[in-house]
Amino acid sequence: MSNNAKLFLLALSMGLVAICGIIYQLVVGTVSTYLAGNSTLQYSVTIGLFMSSYGVGSFLSSFVQKRMLEIFVLSELIIGLFGGTAAFVLFYLYGHSEFFQAGRVIWILVIGALIGLEVPLLIRLTDAVRENLRWSVGQMMGFDYIGALIGGLLFPLMFLPLFGLMGTSFVVGLLNVLAAALVLWAFRHTMAGQKALWAGVVCIALLLGASMSGVDRLEILAEENFYEDRIVLRQQTPYQRIVVTKHRDDTRLYLDGSLQFSSRDEYRYHEALTHVPARRVKNLERVLVLGGGDGLVLRELAKYPSIKKITLVDLDPGMTHLGKTFPPFVTLNQNAFETLPLEVLHEDAFSFAANQASKGGKAFDLILVDLPDPHHESLAKLYSTAFYGFLSQLLGEGGVMGLQLGSPFFANRSYWANIKTLEQVALQVQPYHVNVPSFGEWGFGLAFKGVKPNPRAELPPTQFLTVPIEQGLFVFPPDLMRQHEVETTTLTRPRIVDYFNEDWRSWN
Structure with a gap:
């Protein structure tokens, strides 16, 4: 040679x-x-x-x-x-x-x-x-x-x-x-x-x-030792590791090892996230959903016939594909991807919100934020003043936001830091929480601009949520109230990640 x-x-x-x-x-x-x-x-x-x-x-x-x-x-x-x-x-x-x-x-x-x-x-x-x-x-x-x-x-x-x-x-x-x-x-x-x-x-x-x-x-x-139940689906996408397990009638979704829902009680989470803000919108026609690629929020939105268009933004096409085609998910979401006036966009939620805000995009009557917990820095921007500021600009007159914000019990500082960050961008915020057996106490935020919106007299059909129960969701016992002084989260100072990881680590 x-x-x-x-x-x-x-x-x-x-x-x-x-x-x-x-x-x-x-x-x-x-x-x-x-x-x-x-x-x-x-x-x-x-x-x-x-x-x-x-x-x-x-x-x-x-x-x-x-x-x-x-x-x-x-x-x-x-x-x-x-x-x-x-x-x-x-x-x-x-x-x-x-x-x-x-x-x-x-x-x-x-x-x-x-x-x-x-x-x-x-x-x-x-x-x-x-x-x-x-x-x-x-x-x-x-x-x-x-x-x-x-x-x-x-x-x-x-x-x-x-x-x-x-x-x-x-x-x-x-x-x-x-x-x-x-x-x-x-x-x-x-x-x-x-x-x-x-x-x-x-x-x-x-x-x-x-x-x-x-x-x-x-x-x-x-x-096999990561999950208690039998694994029925494993998929690695460019963005995350998706695992679905099943035991009898319980189907569970895990993203990067973190539990996202159990089919036995997910309705408590999704009814609280969706209906608490939705029933406070007078003219509910345009809805933005950030995350929620499994389609379970869409299932709840299907109960509002006045909705003319839903825009769902989920970064991972692999997740929405499962929501559309994976039989256990299709059963749970009642084939919502095929029956609703839906536009699905595979974009980063932060980039979408920033672009729409800069263009003066059409205002939404309802924004539902169902994004992953801020367990690492790449997710911190989705809990920042900048992101919430963009979402505030996308709210129309009389518009309302519902956001999942983590557990006020297991991650107390993280939850209340999210509330403080929302308030920092001139939003009025009402914290509320619900007990989800597979998660424990889970917290949300009801956010709006200006005058507090009044709820409708009735709820659509639900498995868990009723009007009297909803009233109790806004009552926080002492152990769920803010336990420490917290800072807001900005793009340059993502304090939410430290709060979240340190709070959860204290329970392990």
């Missing part, structure tokens, strides 16, 4: 190493956030550990004077093994042992140190093939940086939607094995110990390939 061909394969290997390295960081960071919450902390720790271990590996490479080819190939195989199994191992450790944090550190240090070791080795191998060191270093580092960009784009746009977290890990591990095989083949006439290394390539490729083919069963094995 010519030197130019060898150079090309070394450069290709550098690109593959970079693609794999960045994706391993993203896999470990995403798994850690999914399992342990607090995305800023988890990604900071993950990236910090990876970067420091790169430095350790780079330092160790200075001691490698002989058999650089063999050491590079062996490093790639070990990275393929550890990186390829990273997601499965972390899920399994979290669900079956108390060694998740220790396992995460060990896996990061091994993968990171070996990546840090092989990049200098590849540059030195290139130098051995081509004498112009300046050109080879520049070109090889260019492949490294370009590979990192490609990996950063491939993870959210292709790998995660196609393969999920665990499958992505297996596939990327196979890319490391491919890099090892390319170098083995390119230098087959000069490398020692080829039989053992080829055996390693074959064995690890077979292991990862078999794992990929059985990824569904491995996901069940890793996640």
Whole structure:
């Protein structure tokens, strides 16, 4: 093989190493956030550990004077093994042992140190093939940086939607094995110990390939301790992990491991969120729903024949697809997606509200906010003064908002910080709460501009909510009242995330 061909394969290997390295960081960071919450902390720790271990590996490479080819190939195989199994191992450790944090550190240090070791080795191998060191270093580092960009784009746009977290890990591990095989083949006439290394390539490729083919069963094995009931659906979208479980007549939806509803009592939540504000709108024609891709809020809105148009904004097409087509959800939402005057938009709720407000978009008579809890920073903007300000601008004359705001019992500071943030944007707010057995006490906010709206005399047909019961929802016992002074949440100071995580952590 010519030197130019060898150079090309070394450069290709550098690109593959970079693609794999960045994706391993993203896999470990995403798994850690999914399992342990607090995305800023988890990604900071993950990236910090990876970067420091790169430095350790780079330092160790200075001691490698002989058999650089063999050491590079062996490093790639070990990275393929550890990186390829990273997601499965972390899920399994979290669900079956108390060694998740220790396992995460060990896996990061091994993968990171070996990546840090092989990049200098590849540059030195290139130098051995081509004498112009300046050109080879520049070109090889260019492949490294370009590979990192490609990996950063491939993870959210292709790998995660196609393969999920665990499958992505297996596939990327196979890319490391491919890099090892390319170098083995390119230098087959000069490398020692080829039989053992080829055996390693074959064995690890077979292991990862078999794992990929059985990824569904491995996901069940890793996640079985996360949920009490039988898993009937698992789906990884670009935005979240969707899991549905079933036990007898109880269907439950989990997003990123957090319970969203139980079919046994979800009507309490959705009736409170929907009817308390809806019956206070005199002319209910235009409705905006933010979140609610399962269709359960839509089911309640179907009880108001005066509605002419509903705009539902949900970021994740995977969620609304389930709401439209997944039989247990279609049964629960009474086929609401097909029977209502509905427009479905797959957009970020913050961006939608900001764009509509800036354009002077049409005012809504009713806005219902059913968004995920602010358990990490990317969600904090949906509980900020900026977001609530945009929604206030979208309320028409006599318009009313209903918002889910978390538990005033389990996350007292978080709930009352939301109330304070709403008040900060000149909205009148009436807090109310309901007991949902699968959740506990859950809190909402009724928000409006100007004069307090009067409720209609009657409610539509409901399973739980009645006029006398509704009156009691606005009464807070002492243990649900504000227990601490709280700050409002802004885009630059997302205090809601700290309140939410610290409050819930105190119960674990």
